Amino acid sequence: MSDMEQNPPTQDAEPKVEDPNAPINIKVTTQTGEEVFFKIKRNTKLSKLQGAYANKVGKDVNSIRFLYDGSRIGDDDTPASLDMEDNDTIDVMVEQVGGSA
Amino acid sequence: MEKDLKELYHIKRSAGFRSDFESFRSLLSYQARLEMLDKTGALSPSPSLVNLRTRAKADAHRRHSFPDHVDPDFLQRAIRKAQEALKGPKPPKPFVPSLEQLRLAQRARDEEIEERLRPKRKPLPTSLPPEDEAEVDAFFRKRGVVSKIAREQVSHEDISRLRPCQWLNDEIINFYGQLILTRAEESKENPPVNGSRKPLNAHYFSTFFWSKLKGQGYQKARLSKWTKKIDIFSKDVILIPVNHNNAHWTAAAINFRKKRIESYDSMGMERGQVFKLLRQYLDEEHRDKKKKPFDFTGWQDYILPDTPQQENGYDCGVFTCQFLEALSRGEEDFAFTQDNMPYLRRKMVWEIGHAKLRDDP
Numbered sequence: 001m002s003d004m005e006q007n008p009p010t011q012d013a014e015p016k017v018e019d020p021n022a023p024i025n026i027k028v029t030t031q032t033g034e035e036v037f038f039k040i041k042r043n044t045k046l047s048k049l050q051g052a053y054a055n056k057v058g059k060d061v062n063s064i065r066f067l068y069d070g071s072r073i074g075d076d077d078t079p080a081s082l083d084m085e086d087n088d089t090i091d092v093m094v095e096q097v098g099g100s101a
Numbered sequence: 102m103e104k105d106l107k108e109l110y111h112i113k114r115s116a117g118f119r120s121d122f123e124s125f126r127s128l129l130s131y132q133a134r135l136e137m138l139d140k141t142g143a144l145s146p147s148p149s150l151v152n153l154r155t156r157a158k159a160d161a162h163r164r165h166s167f168p169d170h171v172d173p174d175f176l177q178r179a180i181r182k183a184q185e186a187l188k189g190p191k192p193p194k195p196f197v198p199s200l201e202q203l204r205l206a207q208r209a210r211d212e213e214i215e216e217r218l219r220p221k222r223k224p225l226p227t228s229l230p231p232e233d234e235a236e237v238d239a240f241f242r243k244r245g246v247v248s249k250i251a252r253e254q255v256s257h258e259d260i261s262r263l264r265p266c267q268w269l270n271d272e273i274i275n276f277y278g279q280l281i282l283t284r285a286e287e288s289k290e291n292p293p294v295n296g297s298r299k300p301l302n303a304h305y306f307s308t309f310f311w312s313k314l315k316g317q318g319y320q321k322a323r324l325s326k327w328t329k330k331i332d333i334f335s336k337d338v339i340l341i342p343v344n345h346n347n348a349h350w351t352a353a354a355i356n357f358r359k360k361r362i363e364s365y366d367s368m369g370m371e372r373g374q375v376f377k378l379l380r381q382y383l384d385e386e387h388r389d390k391k392k393k394p395f396d397f398t399g400w401q402d403y404i405l406p407d408t409p410q411q412e413n414g415y416d417c418g419v420f421t422c423q424f425l426e427a428l429s430r431g432e433e434d435f436a437f438t439q440d441n442m443p444y445l446r447r448k449m450v451w452e453i454g455h456a457k458l459r460d461d462p
Contacts, residue, residue, distance in 0.1 A: 069326040070310065089323065097268045099414055
């Protein structure tokens with residue numbers, strides 16, 4: 001899923017794994033306040049983080065949405081492309097539906 | 102002098118004076134007295150050292166003789182004035198409706214009600230042009246990602262929710278919201294030339310805005326960061342889709358032009374919470390960005406009395422998208438009803454597939 005990536009696809013999107021090459025800490029938080037922390041290099045695609053998160057919480061990645069400051073995170077976004085800072089937060093939301101009960 | 106008085110009386114009668122001659126005589130006396138008092142300044146504070154007793158005597162004399170103030174000179178002036186007044190525009194006749202007028206008023210009222218029930222606005226079509234209908238079918242057949250715009254994209258699973266009787270999800274609503282936002286932003290740079298009305302300067306908050314605001318509140322949801330690149334207070338309108346308990350969609354708007362918090366619900370339910378939370382949001386956003394409380398002077402909570410209503414258990418998402426789209430053009434009411442939903446679902450497929458709103462209704 002990360003053929004375009006320049007960094008070796010190590011475990012840099014795995015939870016709580018150190019990477020010496022300028023990684024930043026990112027918190028993924030749910031609507032109910034559960035938090036998962038990641039370390040990710042600034043040029044690594046956030047889609048890796050999304051996949052890792054979905055894996056960790058046991059959800060289909062297509063059923064959850066990742067937002068940074070209200071904007072949807074795209075497939076090609078990286079912390080650098082979104083100007084993310086160390087200790088920034090990503091919100092994870094679940095699919096919403098409605099018809100009228 | 103009596104003759105002058107009569108003449109003046111007749112002039113006044115013809116100009117609409119309705120009482121008898123004796124009343125007129127007393128009115129005139131009163132007028133003359135007021136005029137004289139104005140001139141002599143009887144009511145103004147006296148200079149110092151006035152002999153009040155002499156003054157009182159003089160006043161007593163005046164009071165007894167006041168009808169005499171209607172002297173020929175006063176009368177002549179009054180006649181001249183009355184004649185000038187006659188030449189001027191006439192005062193409106195007192196309103197006593199005739200039976201005919203009552204009937205006309207009644208009919209106008211009936212027609213107004215009729216018009217509201219069956220608007221003269223051009224009815225929506227029942228289908229797209231044939232070639233566009235074919236494109237809609239093609240979009241339904243596509244697999245994987247069907248369309249993209251800005252940061253939004255929809256898959257074939259999302260698009261299939263626009264088939265009849267399906268509930269819409271956040272992906273469809275947010276994609277449609279992005280179409281509205283994109284049109285508003287493009288029209289800022291290139292105003293429409295074909296005579297269509299310029300879309301408002303609108304901002305669209307995604308469906309997650311309401312969930313965050315309601316679930317966590319402004320601070321904890323870090324909503325201040327959602328607007329780090331825009332100033333909502335400079336907009337005409339803020340459009341907000343609202344998801345209720347993962348079962349129902351409604352539209353809300355913060356209308357800065359009309360100073361209204363608006364709620365549009367195709368189920369017509371009570372939406373006090375929408376008004377309350379959006380007011381709180383406005384205040385906190387204003388405190389965060391402008392460093393002072395929001396001034397709610399003149400602001401109202403608004404519900405359109407004739408909000409179109411759904412007649413089933415699945416079309417609220419389509420109603421919500423169409424409310425938001427019309428509001429972004431500054432519409433005050435809506436041209437669609439339940440009958441138009443099958444058409445609007447297909448129109449939305451075309452629009453999402455092409456990542457572009459249509460100009461036709």
